[in-house]
Amino acid sequence: MDEEVSPTLSLSDNFPEPFLAFLRSNSLSLSEYALTSPLPRYIRLNPRSTPRIDIPTLALQLGTPLTPVAWLPPTSGFYALAASTRIATCPAYKQRQIYGVDVASGVAVLALDVQPGDHVLDLCCAPGMKLCHVADLQGEEGTGSVTGVDVNPERIAVCRNMLKKYRVQRGRLFVADGTTFDVHAPSELDHRMALRSTPPTEPQSTDPSSAGQHPDGPLSTITANDKCSKPEATLSPSTTSPTHPSPHSEPETTTTAPCTIPAASPPHPCSSSSSSSCPSPPRKKPKLKPFHATRLLRTDPQLSHPAHLYDKVLVDAECTHDGSIAHLVKYDRAGWANLVLPNKNNNNNNNNNVLSHLDPAQLWTLQRGLLANGFRLLKPGGILVYATCSFTVRQNEAVVADFLNANEGNVVVEHVPGAHAFPLAKRVEMYDGVQGMQHVLRFSPTASNTSGLFIARFRKTAAA
Numbered sequence: 001m002d003e004e005v006s007p008t009l010s011l012s013d014n015f016p017e018p019f020l021a022f023l024r025s026n027s028l029s030l031s032e033y034a035l036t037s038p039l040p041r042y043i044r045l046n047p048r049s050t051p052r053i054d055i056p057t058l059a060l061q062l063g064t065p066l067t068p069v070a071w072l073p074p075t076s077g078f079y080a081l082a083a084s085t086r087i088a089t090c091p092a093y094k095q096r097q098i099y100g101v102d103v104a105s106g107v108a109v110l111a112l113d114v115q116p117g118d119h120v121l122d123l124c125c126a127p128g129m130k131l132c133h134v135a136d137l138q139g140e141e142g143t144g145s146v147t148g149v150d151v152n153p154e155r156i157a158v159c160r161n162m163l164k165k166y167r168v169q170r171g172r173l174f175v176a177d178g179t180t181f182d183v184h185a186p187s188e189l190d191h192r193m194a195l196r197s198t199p200p201t202e203p204q205s206t207d208p209s210s211a212g213q214h215p216d217g218p219l220s221t222i223t224a225n226d227k228c229s230k231p232e233a234t235l236s237p238s239t240t241s242p243t244h245p246s247p248h249s250e251p252e253t254t255t256t257a258p259c260t261i262p263a264a265s266p267p268h269p270c271s272s273s274s275s276s277s278c279p280s281p282p283r284k285k286p287k288l289k290p291f292h293a294t295r296l297l298r299t300d301p302q303l304s305h306p307a308h309l310y311d312k313v314l315v316d317a318e319c320t321h322d323g324s325i326a327h328l329v330k331y332d333r334a335g336w337a338n339l340v341l342p343n344k345n346n347n348n349n350n351n352n353n354v355l356s357h358l359d360p361a362q363l364w365t366l367q368r369g370l371l372a373n374g375f376r377l378l379k380p381g382g383i384l385v386y387a388t389c390s391f392t393v394r395q396n397e398a399v400v401a402d403f404l405n406a407n408e409g410n411v412v413v414e415h416v417p418g419a420h421a422f423p424l425a426k427r428v429e430m431y432d433g434v435q436g437m438q439h440v441l442r443f444s445p446t447a448s449n450t451s452g453l454f455i456a457r458f459r460k461t462a463a464a
């Protein structure tokens with residue numbers, strides 16, 4: 001059975017006391033959740049699917065009229081559906097002609113202004129809805145790439161299936177900590193070479209007995225926080241199911257197939273010319289085995305070359321998910337027993353709760369770390385988008401203010417094109433010493449008829 005959610009009007013009636021206390025302590029009002037009509041569901045058409053489905057046929061399949069999202073360009077492919085629509089059982093969904101995804105999530109990707117040749121990094125990528133959107137914007141013919149990073153191997157396995165389902169070709173996935181991830185974009189040189197080369201011929205095994213194995217060896221994670229250690233830990237999730245949905249995305253339901261495709265094994269970090277403090281280990285040829293990548297991404301010799309930074313970076317940060325209606329509805333349905341409050345003593349890293357498993361200070365450090373590292377890996381002139389599905393100022397404007405302060409002179413917050421037409425929530429003027437800021441976007445159920453999402457778009461103005 002699929003796990004689709006349709007928001008109800010009485011959602012906030014059932015909030016348990018710990019969640020209410022969380023809202024109070026962040027000066028968040030219950031009125032944020034006071035819907036006067038059920039939130040619509042949203043789909044996005046897959047522009048890379050062949051054949052493309054026409055709207056009347058899709059409406060028939062879904063059993064509901066499709067309303068284009070009027071405040072986005074028609075080319076965005078977003079449509080609103082009745083709240084009760086079931087998407088995952090629709091043939092067009094099964095045949096990858098559509099995605100089920102909240103439209104506010106789409107805005108976070110559109111804010112990156114992805115071009116066909118861009119190399120795009122997504123530092124918190126799982127389950128991969130936004131990665132797919134980036135790939136769709138790059139198109140089939142582009143020379144760009146998508147690189148996805150997530151610390152959670154189970155969620156990366158879900159992401160893998162998502163990329164596989166939607167046939168994202170120029171993509172890499174890494175199980176790594178986004179705060180220290182250090183693999184650069186693929187090089188232009190290899191792109192030119194790859195355009196002349198034949199497609200990879202190695203078979204992708206479907207034999208469950210080889211699950212988790214790659215023809216070149218076992219799957220590996222990156223030990224990004226120890227620059228001098230070798231890649232460690234074998235990752236071989238042979239069967240995975242999502243522990244919870246992306247707060248911004250349609251829950252993925254087709255993830256129980258054996259996982260036979262490798263995650264990435266990075267080059268040894270010490271092989272990078274920038275790593276002068278490491279003792280010299282035997283020099284090894286960098287070996288990268290990303291999932292679902294063409295040869296150019298597997299064999300690129302310049303993975304850590306300082307010149308190969310990313311054109312665009314998305315930091316869709318881990319957060320308390322308090323603005324994610326999909327999360328809240330799920331907990332409302334399944335019971336709130338698993339809600340875990342931010343708590344210093346709770347080291348639960350299964351990312352399986354509404355509020356974060358991290359205490360607020362850890363979360364603050366994580367979000368700032370992700371933003372700082374994303375910015376480090378961004379080209380001068382490039383765009384970075386920071387997003388959370390929290391309503392709290394602490395995880396949004398405060399993180400942004402701290403980041404701007406630390407990078408003064410090297411970064412500006414930019415207007416998101418088209419934002420004047422967006423149905424946004426009111427800007428925060430001042431909270432707990434943090435001043436509201438221009439250009440950042442706050443989507444909320446009551447103002448936008450979407451799930452809650454904070455979005456800030458930055459441009460790197462100098463080589464920071």
Ligand SMILES: C[S@@+](CC[C@H](N)C(=O)[O-])C[C@H]1O[C@@H](n2cnc3c(N)ncnc32)[C@H](O)[C@@H]1O
Pocket residue numbers: 123124125126127128129130131149150151152155176177178179246247248249316317318319351366
């Ligand atoms: C909001 S979700 C990302 C949703 C995703 N961008 C999408 O659109 O499908 C946040 C993700 O951050 C991941 N995460 C948490 N801590 C991280 C870290 N230190 N480095 C990388 N990813 C992390 C979580 O596992 C989770 O999958």
